Amino acid sequence: MATTQSRTLARVMLLPSVTLLLAWMIVPLCMTLYFSFLDYNLLIPGDNEFVGLLNYEFFLTDPAFVESFFNTLLLVGGVLLITLTCGIALAILLDQAIWGRNYVRIMVLAPFFVMPTVSALVWKNMFMNPVNGLFAHLANWFGVAPIDFFAEMPLLSIVLIVSWQWLPFAALILLTAIQSLDREQLEAAELDGAGPFSKFYYLVLPHLSRAITAVILIETIFLLSIFAEILVTTSGGPGYASTNITYLIYTQSLLQFDVGGGSAGGIVAVIIANIVAIFLMRLIGKNLES
Amino acid sequence: MNKQNSQASKLIYTLLAWIIGGLIFFPIFWTLLTSFKTEAEAISASPSLFMFDWTLQNYIDVLARSPYFDHFWNSVVISFGSSLVGLLIAVPAAWSMAFVQNKRTKNLLMWMLSTKMLPPVGVLVPIYLLFRDFGLLDTQLGLVIVMTLINLPIMVWMLYTYFKEIPNEILEAARMDGASIGEEIFHVLLPIALPGIASTLLLNIILAWNEAFWTLILTAANAAPLTAFIASYSSPEGLFYAKLSAASAMAIAPILILGWFSQKQLVRGLSFGAVK
Amino acid sequence: MGSINLKQVTKSFGDVNVIKPLDLAIKNGEFIVFVGPSGCGKSTLLRMIAGLEDTTSGTIEIDGQDATNMPPAQRGLAMVFQSYALYPHMSVRANIAFPLKRAKVDPKVIDEKIAAAAKILNLTDYLDRKPGQLSGGQRQRVAIGRAIVRQPSAFLFDEPLSNLDASLRVNMRLEISELHKSLATTMIYVTHDQVEAMTMADRIAVFNGGIIEQVGTPMELYQKPINRFVAGFIGSPKMNFIDVSPKHGDPTHSLGVRPEHLKVTTEKGLWRGTVGVVEHLGSETFLHVNVEGVGTLTIKDHGDCTLQYGDTVNLTAPKNKILHFDANGQTIASLSWQ
Ligand SMILES: Nc1ncnc2c1ncn2[C@@H]1O[C@H](COP(=O)(O)OP(=O)(O)OP(=O)(O)O)[C@@H](O)[C@H]1O
Ligand SMILES: [Mg+2]
Numbered sequence: 001m002a003t004t005q006s007r008t009l010a011r012v013m014l015l016p017s018v019t020l021l022l023a024w025m026i027v028p029l030c031m032t033l034y035f036s037f038l039d040y041n042l043l044i045p046g047d048n049e050f051v052g053l054l055n056y057e058f059f060l061t062d063p064a065f066v067e068s069f070f071n072t073l074l075l076v077g078g079v080l081l082i083t084l085t086c087g088i089a090l091a092i093l094l095d096q097a098i099w100g101r102n103y104v105r106i107m108v109l110a111p112f113f114v115m116p117t118v119s120a121l122v123w124k125n126m127f128m129n130p131v132n133g134l135f136a137h138l139a140n141w142f143g144v145a146p147i148d149f150f151a152e153m154p155l156l157s158i159v160l161i162v163s164w165q166w167l168p169f170a171a172l173i174l175l176t177a178i179q180s181l182d183r184e185q186l187e188a189a190e191l192d193g194a195g196p197f198s199k200f201y202y203l204v205l206p207h208l209s210r211a212i213t214a215v216i217l218i219e220t221i222f223l224l225s226i227f228a229e230i231l232v233t234t235s236g237g238p239g240y241a242s243t244n245i246t247y248l249i250y251t252q253s254l255l256q257f258d259v260g261g262g263s264a265g266g267i268v269a270v271i272i273a274n275i276v277a278i279f280l281m282r283l284i285g286k287n288l289e290s
Numbered sequence: 291m292n293k294q295n296s297q298a299s300k301l302i303y304t305l306l307a308w309i310i311g312g313l314i315f316f317p318i319f320w321t322l323l324t325s326f327k328t329e330a331e332a333i334s335a336s337p338s339l340f341m342f343d344w345t346l347q348n349y350i351d352v353l354a355r356s357p358y359f360d361h362f363w364n365s366v367v368i369s370f371g372s373s374l375v376g377l378l379i380a381v382p383a384a385w386s387m388a389f390v391q392n393k394r395t396k397n398l399l400m401w402m403l404s405t406k407m408l409p410p411v412g413v414l415v416p417i418y419l420l421f422r423d424f425g426l427l428d429t430q431l432g433l434v435i436v437m438t439l440i441n442l443p444i445m446v447w448m449l450y451t452y453f454k455e456i457p458n459e460i461l462e463a464a465r466m467d468g469a470s471i472g473e474e475i476f477h478v479l480l481p482i483a484l485p486g487i488a489s490t491l492l493l494n495i496i497l498a499w500n501e502a503f504w505t506l507i508l509t510a511a512n513a514a515p516l517t518a519f520i521a522s523y524s525s526p527e528g529l530f531y532a533k534l535s536a537a538s539a540m541a542i543a544p545i546l547i548l549g550w551f552s553q554k555q556l557v558r559g560l561s562f563g564a565v566k
Numbered sequence: 567m568g569s570i571n572l573k574q575v576t577k578s579f580g581d582v583n584v585i586k587p588l589d590l591a592i593k594n595g596e597f598i599v600f601v602g603p604s605g606c607g608k609s610t611l612l613r614m615i616a617g618l619e620d621t622t623s624g625t626i627e628i629d630g631q632d633a634t635n636m637p638p639a640q641r642g643l644a645m646v647f648q649s650y651a652l653y654p655h656m657s658v659r660a661n662i663a664f665p666l667k668r669a670k671v672d673p674k675v676i677d678e679k680i681a682a683a684a685k686i687l688n689l690t691d692y693l694d695r696k697p698g699q700l701s702g703g704q705r706q707r708v709a710i711g712r713a714i715v716r717q718p719s720a721f722l723f724d725e726p727l728s729n730l731d732a733s734l735r736v737n738m739r740l741e742i743s744e745l746h747k748s749l750a751t752t753m754i755y756v757t758h759d760q761v762e763a764m765t766m767a768d769r770i771a772v773f774n775g776g777i778i779e780q781v782g783t784p785m786e787l788y789q790k791p792i793n794r795f796v797a798g799f800i801g802s803p804k805m806n807f808i809d810v811s812p813k814h815g816d817p818t819h820s821l822g823v824r825p826e827h828l829k830v831t832t833e834k835g836l837w838r839g840t841v842g843v844v845e846h847l848g849s850e851t852f853l854h855v856n857v858e859g860v861g862t863l864t865i866k867d868h869g870d871c872t873l874q875y876g877d878t879v880n881l882t883a884p885k886n887k888i889l890h891f892d893a894n895g896q897t898i899a900s901l902s903w904q
Contacts, residue, residue, distance in 0.1 A: 003620045005637060009471055010390035013382030017402070017446055020379065024413075024439045025405050031416035090310065097296075098304040106550060107315035109557070113549045114318065115500035117520045118538045122321050124524075126531055132333040134320070167314065172557050225409050228502030228517065232524040246503075249411040254507065259415050270412040277407040281400055462618050463651035467665035467712070468639035477664075481655040 029270065035263035042257035055264035064240045064248055065265075069272075071155055072244040076223045078159040079166060080216060086163075087170030087215070088208070092200075094171070095178045105172070112168040116228040123161045124150065124233045154234045154242035161229055166222075170215045177211035178204065217280050224273055245269050318542075325349070325535035332531035348536035355533075356519060358540055365515035365544075367430045368505070369498035372437030373491050376445045379438070380490075384449035385475060389458055399450060402443040410440070410503050421508055428510045436508065437498045444497070445490055452486025453479070489555040492548070496556075499545045516541040567629055568719040568752035569594040570615060575624035577610055577776075584610050586776040587624065592720075592754065597746050599763045600756045601799065602773030608756045611773075612722050615754065616645050629719060639668075644713035645722040648729065650705045652697040658684075658708050659693040665716045683711040686745070703734045710745070720752035728758065735759075739766060760802045764788070772796050790903055794895035797822050803852060805889075806863045808837075817898060822889035825852070825866040828881050830873065835882035837863065841873050855879060 036055050040048045059065055090108065094101060111119065127134050128149035136146035149157040181204065189199050225246045230236055236243035236251065243251075249269060253262025324332050326344045352358060387395050417436070418427075426432030456479065464478045480487065502517040509518055520541045523534050549556055570592040577585035584607045592598050600608040613619040615626060617638035625634045633641050644665075653661050659680055666676045684690045687707040697705055706726060713721055726742075727735045743766050746753050757763055763770050764784045771781045772795070780787060780796045791797035797805050801824055808821045829835075830853070839857035851871040855863050863881065873879065890901035 003618065003637075006390050007392075010386035014386045014398075016379045017383035017442060018398075020439060021402060021405050021442060025408060028413035028416035028420070029408070031419075032412055035415055093303065093307050093310065096303040096307075097300050098307045099300070100304070100308070104307045104311035105557075106553065107311040109549070109553065110315050110318050110546065113496060113500075113546045114542050115517050115520065115545075116502045117506075117517050117524075118541050119317070121520065121524055121534060122317055122538055125534060126320065126324065127317065132531070164314070164317070176557065221406050224407070225411065225503060227410075228506060228521070231506065232521055246409060246411045249414065250507075253415050254418070259419075262411075263415050266409070266412040266414060269409040273407050273409045273412070277404050280407075281404065457649055457651065459647045459649050459651040460653065462638075463645070463647060463712075464653070464664070465618065465638050466616060466643070466645050467716070468668035469664075473668065478653055482653070484655075 032263045032266045032270075035259050036267050038260045038263075040259040040263075042259060048260075051260070055260045056268070059252075059261055059264045059268060064243065065245075065268075067240045068243040068245050068248040071240075071242065072224065072246075072272075074155060075159060075162070075226060075244055076220060078156075079162045079223055080219055082159070082163040083166045083170040083219065084212065084215060086167055087174050090167070090171040091174035091178050092204070094175050105175075108171055109168045111165050114165065116165065116226075117232055119165055120161055120229040120232045123157075123164070128157060150234050150242075151238060154238065158226075158229055158233060158242055161233070162223065162226060166219055169219070173211050173215055174208060177208050181207050213283055217283070220276060220280060224276065245272065318546075321535045321538050323535075324532055325539045327532050327535075329530065329532045332535070348532045349540070351533055352537045352540065356522065358519065358537075361514055361516050361519035362540075362544070364430060364433075364509075364513050365499055365517075368433045368437055368513075368515050369495045371430070371434040372441065372498050373445075373494040375434065376438045376442050376494060377487070377491060380442060380445035380449050381475070381480070381487075383446050384453050385479065387446070387450050388453035388456075389461060399447065402446055406440070406443040414507070417504075418507065427508060428512045428514075430513045432508055433505060433513055433515070436504045437501060440501075440504070441494045441497055445494055448490040448493070449483070449486065452483050452490070455486075456482050485555060488552070492552050492555055496545055496549060567594065569629055570720060570752065570754070571625075571627040571630075572611075572615075573625045573627070575611075575614065575626060576622045577607070577614060577619065578622050584776055585614070585622075588776075588778055590771065590778060590781065592752060595750045595752055597743075597753045597755065597766060597768045599767035599770045600754065600773055601758070601760075601763045601770060603799075604758075606773040607776045608773050609724055612645075612724055612754060612756055616643055616722055617641050618645075642719045643722055644716050644718035644720075645724070646706075646709045646713050646726045648725040650697070650709045650729075652705060652708055652712075654697050657694050657696060658689060658700070658711075661697065661708055662711045662715055665712060669716070679715045680711075683715050686714070686748075687711050687741075702730050703738060706730065706738060707741075710742070714745070714749065718751065720754060723753065723755040725756055725758060727762065735762075742766065760800070764800075770800070772799055774799075790897070791889070792897050794820070794822065794891050794897075797889060797891075797897070803864050803866065807891075808860050808863075812893075816901075817892045818890040818901060819893045820891045820895075822891060823863075823883045823887065825864040827883045827887040828863060828865040829883065830865065830867060830871075830879050831882045833880065833882075835880035837881045839863065839879065839881065841875055841877045841879060844871075844873060844875060846871075853879075855881065857881070 037050055037052060038048045039046075039051045039054070094104060094108070098104070125133065130136050130146050130148035130151075133146075135149075139146040147153070185203060186199060189203055194202070226244060227246050227250065230242055230244065230247045234242040236247050240248070245265070246269065249262050249265035252258050252265055323339070325348055326346070327342050328345055328347070331342050387399060421427045421432050426435070460482070461474055461478060464474045469477065499515075500517065502521075505515050505517045506521060509515070520537055523530070523537055572588060572590040572592075574587045574589060575585060576583065576587050588611070600612070602608055610619060614621050617633070617636055617640075621634050625632055627633060628641055628643070653664065656664065662680050662683055663676050666679060671679075680693070681690075684693055687710060689704065689707055689711060692700060692704060697708065700708065709726070723742075727738050730738060739762055742753075742755075746766075755762075755766060767784055769781055770784055770787055772779045772787065774795055780792050782790075784800075787796060787800045791800060794807065798807065803825045805822045805824050806828070808823070810818055810821060812819055837857045837860060839855040839860075842854040842856050842862065844854075845852040847869070849869045851867045851869060853865040853867055853871070853873060855865060857863055865881065867873075886903055888902070890898040892898050
């Protein structure tokens with residue numbers, strides 16, 4: 001469609017979004033890039049000398065970086081794995097004929113509304129606390145020693161909390177997708193003698209691929225920058241055991257006031273995110289728009 | 291499969307679903323329950339389900355300790371404000387992309403989405419410094435701006451997918467009927483896309499309400515929304531479960547209620563338009 | 567009011583020329599039908615006339631005025647889309663009122679016009695329903711109602727009946743024809759349907775690959791197609807084509823005979839073959855006869871034909887009903903329809 005007039009109009013109407021996003025992306029990014037070459041600490045007034053790649057050298061050779069890099073991957077990968085597998089199982093279960101499905105759906109959906117700070121605090125104190133938490137009570141009741149979650153398995157604990165928050169999202173998207181599956185196809189497969197497993201593998205799973213892609217894409221966007229959950233539970237510790245890159249940069253730039261170092265970290269984070277993004281965009285470009 | 295058999299399996303599935311649903315919901319339920327207990331009962335080693343002295347004291351304490359309603363109001367302004375402003379900017383863009391497509395449309399859309407992948411920490415320092423220099427730190431306006439920008443790509447994307455379901459011919463009919471572009475959008479496009487717009491708005495309100503990076507970093511006393519209000523409870527460890535629960539309940543209740551009432555739109559919106 | 571003049575108009579999407587330079591003069595009050603194979607540019611041309619699509623070059627004149635670059639609303643045309651394009655959130659009444667409201671017509675006048683249109687189109691009882699609660703035919707009538715209240719100088723229809731079932735289509739066809747008689751407004755009508763084209767049109771324009779092959783009254787096109795394409799496109803079942811080896815002094819490359827002009831004969835005919843599939847339609851019978859060296863010929867015989875699969879028959883046709891085409895597929899007038 002479209003005439004010259006409507007095309008011109010379309011360009012005008014795109015302008016605000018494009019300019020704003022461009023500004024939001026380019027201006028601060030250029031500033032970050034610029035700062036990353038400076039010796040710039042908010043606590044040490046000075047003339048912010050140009051130090052070349054020194055900040056990057058410090059950041060990349062810091063053992064904390066390597067650790068938080070892998071923590072980031074584990075965090076994203078772990079949550080994706082848990083939410084997708086549990087999400088698929090839950091979606092299949094909720095797709096069955098059950099009484100009160102709407103109520104179950106409301107219960108499953110609920111964690112999505114809980115802000116990260118609240119869920120982290122609730123889990124940390126009321127459930128995972130080694131003395132007064134519900135899990136500790138349970139362990140005592142069974143006569144086993146309670147686990148000190150955030151001391152013994154800080155990262156895993158955070159993965160669990162975040163998974164709880166994102167499971168509703170995965171489960172409900174997958175449920176919507178499953179419900180759009182052609183029933184006749186399933187019945188035909190049944191007539192052809194397909195068992196539950198082969199039905200799942202050859203019919204349900206391929207049908208879900210688009211939804212799974214959407215879940216991976218959207219969750220990854222949010223999971224790469226997990227912050228509040230770490231801040232209120234472990235503050236990244238013990239040591240750097242539960243620090244991800246986002247948190248590491250936060251501590252450097254806003255807690256240690258090392259703008260130069262933080263900026264270098266920021267650029268590194270952008271590069272990592274870009275690598276992930278390119279990979280993901282390929283995936284959705286293929287899967288979503290078809 | 292005979293009838294009895296299918297009834298039995300329905301029963302099993304129902305039980306299973308309710309148990310799992312109950313487990314997922316349990317932390318929220320437990321938090322609500324604890325918020326009505328005394329502190330002593332809250333940490334009791336043998337917690338009771340309903341047989342305790344119900345009290346509202348925790349809520350009173352929380353309200354006395356911090357200006358809950360200020361935080362609540364900040365949350366409302368930030369999440370609703372940014373979602374509405376975002377809608378204002380995103381609707382024209384989505385209209386352009388959905389109805390005046392060209393070869394670049396898809397790339398543009400992907401680019402917009404990719405800005406969402408820009409890690410906030412990548413721009414943390416400059417934004418912090420810019421906000422400081424422009425006096426936007428710890429202001430509602432500052433947060434509305436940031437929230438609008440970080441949710442804009444999602445809004446455009448969602449609206450685009452909803453608009454694309456509307457046949458172009460309907461808008462063309464409006465154009466033939468003499469509608470100006472404004473009339474075309476307000477009288478035809480928006481009413482037809484209303485469910486999609488509602489989902490978009492709702493999801494973005496929730497995302498903004500729960501956003502806990504910029505809200506924690508860019509606010510202090512004045513503009514702090516509920517995310518920051520609740521984060522202040524992370525320091526006094528252990529002994530204040532009941533008050534923590536009350537504060538938590540107060541922080542999540544508004545959005546939980548909004549979400550439950552608009553479940554249908556939300557589930558539709560939850561897929562960000564990616565799954566119909 | 568309502569003459570439309572296309573002068574050397576073209577349209578390209580990128581490097582693809584969808585409309586080659588094309589001239590067409592549509593007279594005021596005329597019912598003109600565009601037919602042609604799928605993808606030949608009928609809709610595109612219609613949308614260019616409507617102003618929904620730019621004209622790459624050439625001019626479009628409406629009532630003698632250059633309208634090439636006018637926005638759609640100013641052209642004074644109304645369009646009825648294949649999908650009806652009703653506003654789903656508005657009642658039938660609001661749908662029909664929409665163009666009038668945009669033109670800031672007095673509300674009292676709007677009510678009168680809606681009532682009048684509803685009466686013509688039998689929609690009076692449905693005015694407060696939403697389009698979703700109407701049948702396909704009713705929706706189509708609402709779309710037409712929305713078009714007629716504006717009193718446009720011409721109506722543009724893009725396959726308006728193709729979403730309806732066969733019997734409804736016949737009714738709507740008659741209604742649109744009647745509407746044309748009573749309004750006497752120019753109508754441009756795109757269709758795939760032979761019968762619609764033949765029965766409704768004052769003139770038919772046959773499109774092929776972005777050009778118009780021939781424009782003429784239905785009978786002109788049926789009796790005197792200027793080339794093989796038009797001959798094959800107009801008429802149902804399709805005309806039979808028989809390739810002949812060119813003889814010295816005779817430019818004929820192929821012959822065309824319509825199925826209704828082929829006759830089964832006991833005498834020695836022009837062709838001889840064995841009957842293949844026999845299709846009984848009740849009022850008539852289609853015979854598919856395999857003729858050696860020629861291929862399958864379709865014959866339209868009367869309803870009580872008793873021939874069966876495998877019968878051998880002789881076929882003939884009146885000389886003046888056989889068309890002769892030259893090497894380029896053009897009809898050789900001197901040898902045909904004499
Ligand atoms: N926006 C566009 N961009 C590129 N090519 C287009 C566009 N619109 C139409 N075309 C091409 O132009 C040609 C003519 O299309 P048009 O819709 O006019 O055909 P039509 O004659 O109406 O066919 P049908 O009978 O199937 O409706 C087609 O080959 C089509 O692929
Ligand atoms: Mg067409």
